[in-house]
Structures are given as structure tokens and as C-alpha cells.
Amino acid sequence: MSLGDLPRIRLGTLPTPLRPAPRLSAELGVEVWLKRDDLTGLGLGGNKVRGLEFLLADAVRRGCDTLVTGGGPGSNWAMLAALAARTRGLDTVLVCYGDPVPPVGNMALAAVAGAEIRFTADPDRASVDRGVAAVADELRAAGRVPYPMGRGGATAVGALGYLTAARELAVQLADAGCVPAGTWLATGSCGTHAGLAAGVHWQRLGPVTGVTVSRPVAECVERVDRLSREVAALAGTPAPDGPPVVVGGHVGPGYGRRSAEGEAAAALVARTEGVFLDPVFAAKAMAGLVAAARAGAVAGPVVFLVTGGAPTLFTTV
Numbered sequence: 157m158s159l160g161d162l163p164r165i166r167l168g169t170l171p172t173p174l175r176p177a178p179r180l181s182a183e184l185g186v187e188v189w190l191k192r193d194d195l196t197g198l199g200l201g202g203n204k205v206r207g208l209e210f211l212l213a214d215a216v217r218r219g220c221d222t223l224v225t226g227g228g229p230g231s232n233w234a235m236l237a238a239l240a241a242r243t244r245g246l247d248t249v250l251v252c253y254g255d256p257v258p259p260v261g262n263m264a265l266a267a268v269a270g271a272e273i274r275f276t277a278d279p280d281r282a283s284v285d286r287g288v289a290a291v292a293d294e295l296r297a298a299g300r301v302p303y304p305m306g307r308g309g310a311t312a313v314g315a316l317g318y319l320t321a322a323r324e325l326a327v328q329l330a331d332a333g334c335v336p337a338g339t340w341l342a343t344g345s346c347g348t349h350a351g352l353a354a355g356v357h358w359q360r361l362g363p364v365t366g367v368t369v370s371r372p373v374a375e376c377v378e379r380v381d382r383l384s385r386e387v388a389a390l391a392g393t394p395a396p397d398g399p400p401v402v403v404g405g406h407v408g409p410g411y412g413r414r415s416a417e418g419e420a421a422a423a424l425v426a427r428t429e430g431v432f433l434d435p436v437f438a439a440k441a442m443a444g445l446v447a448a449a450r451a452g453a454v455a456g457p458v459v460f461l462v463t464g465g466a467p468t469l470f471t472t473v
């Protein structure tokens with residue numbers, strides 16, 4: 157099956173803009189371009205919309221009636237999955253780690269979309285994976301047809317979203333006459349990084365640098381490497397070579413919590429370019445890019461992927 161034959165349901169408003177960031181570039185001494193995937197259009201936008209186009213299509217093709225997934229109570233992914241499901245009349249059950257919390261931000265939006273939200277009563281994030289499997293079993297026993305998806309939608313099918321985004325980016329860069337030295341982004345569950353790594357290899361763009369916001373660097377390298385090979389095989393594109401590049405040291409006080417350097421980086425981008433970066437992902441990735449630029453360790457032009465997460469601007473502490 158070729159890439160064009162893979163089932164896809166259009167959810168996003170694509171292509172998203174690619175814009176030069178001249179005032180940020182002047183501050184950093186490195187030419188930076190912003191790829192505005194905060195503007196993908198479903199709900200309040202964000203990177204997860206791209207992967208959901210392929211995951212939802214796979215669910216529909218398999219005759220599934222319920223998406224089952226989860227994450228933290230503030231998960232952008234979980235909310236967007238619930239919203240995407242509704243565009244094809246599917247239900248959603250979301251499993252959150254920890255104890256029940258009042259629905260604010262993404263959980264409140266998921267509830268508006270009609271998602272059923274459950275909590276694992278276990279603070280371990282991996283408890284979501286066990287919970288998703290248990291809910292899927294429960295639904296099957298009740299005669300339903302669930303489509304279980306791991307945290308972040310980090311599978312080969314989900315990574316197709318960013319493999320195809322690389323093609324979109326390549327066209328935009330060519331039109332702008334820009335030959336990038338590399339692309340930077342936040343790395344969480346690793347599906348976005350993996351898809352983009354496979355895609356830029358296919359499109360012969362510069363390498364991808366991910367700044368981890370949660371997992372240890374070695375775990376990200378292993379996951380991105382595996383997923384990028386899997387998605388390239390699925391799409392029939394060349395297998396990426398070389399180990400993925402993942403930068404650590406920018407998680408701050410913890411996943412899902414604001415960091416001082418992330419806040420400073422987000423303020424810099426808002427004040428120079430009029431663009432908000434979310435505190436959980438893009439702010440910390442930008443902190444990594446700022447640190448590398450100030451250390452003279454990065455050459456431009458650099459594309460920075462603005463990945464969305466608008467609801468967490470108001471709820472993250």
C-alpha cells in the first residue's frame with residue numbers, strides 16, 4: 157500500500173503557516189522560522205490533529221465505535237481524540253492517571269465533547285495503559301467495538317501525521333527559498349518526533365532535534381528510532397538512518413509543570429513574534445533552542461514546530 161492509499165480523514169485546516177521569525181532570530185543570532193501547528197484547526201488546534209487524521213480513519217475502517225485512550229487530566233491529546241471521534245459519530249472513553257480532579261481545561265473540553273472520563277486512582281502515568289486495555293476489554297464484553305490507543309497516539313499509524321507534515325513543510329520551504337539546517341520540537345510520547353524524523357529523511361530536509369519534556373533521553377531515542385522506522389515502513393518511504401537527536405535538561409520541576417526557563421523562552425517568543433507557546437511542551441522546547449543558540453551550538457535556519465496546547469496556557473501551574 158502506498159502513502160496515498162492509507163486511510164485518512166481530514167480534520168485539520170492544512171497546510172498550517174510557515175513564517176519567518178525575524179525579531180526572535182535577531183535575539184538569538186540564529187535564523188528561526190515558526191511552523192504554526194497550533195493552527196491545525198480542530199478544537200483549539202495542535203500537533204495531535206495530524207496523527208488523529210490517520211488513527212480515526214483506521215478506527216472507522218475497522219468498524220470501531222469507541223475510541224479508548226488517555227493521559228494526564230490536562231492531556232491535549234485526549235481532548236482532541238474525543239473531539240475527533242465526534243466528527244464521525246464515535247464515542248470516547250478517556251482514562252486519566254491519578255484521582256479524580258475537577259474538570260478544567262482539556263478535561264472540561266473533553267466532557268463538553270461527551271467523552272466518558274475515568275481515573276485510575278494511581279499516580280503512575282503507565283497506569284493509563286493498563287486502564288485503556290481494561291476499558292477496551294469491558295467494551296468488547298458489552299458487544300462494543302473499541303479502538304484502543306496508547307498515550308499520545310504514539311504508534312506508526314499516528315506518526316503518519318508528521319511524516320506527511322514533512323512533505324507539506326518541504327513544499328513551503330522550497331517556496332520560501334529556505335534550506336533549513338534542522339527542525340526543533342518538543343518530544344513527549346515521541347510520535348510527532350518519529351513521524352517528522354522519517355518525513356524529513358524522505359524529503360531530504362535537515363535533521364530533527366527533539367527536546368524531551370518528560371521521558372529520559374535514552375528512552376526517547378529508543379522510541380523515536382523504533383517508531384520512525386515503523387512509520388517509514390508503513391508509508392513505503394526510506395528508513396531513517398542514524399540515531400535520533402534528543403536534548404535533555406529542560407524538563408524543569410517535572411512533566412506538566414511550568415519551568416522558569418520555559419516561561420522566559422515563551423515570553424521571548426510572545427514579545428518578539430506575537431505567538432504563544434504552551435508551558436508543558438513548546439515553551440520547554442524553545443528553552444532548549446534558546447540555550448543552544450546562546451551557547452553558539454546551533455546553526456540556522458532552524459524551523460521550530462509550534463505544537464499548540466492552548467488550553468494548558470490557562471491551567472498549568
Ligand SMILES: Cc1ncc(COP(=O)(O)O)c(C=O)c1O
Nearest residue numbers: 232344345346347348437463465
Ligand atoms: C502541545 C503539544 N506539543 C507537543 C507534544 C509532544 O508530542 P508527542 O507526544 O508526539 O511527542 C504534545 C503531546 O501531547 C502536545 O500536546
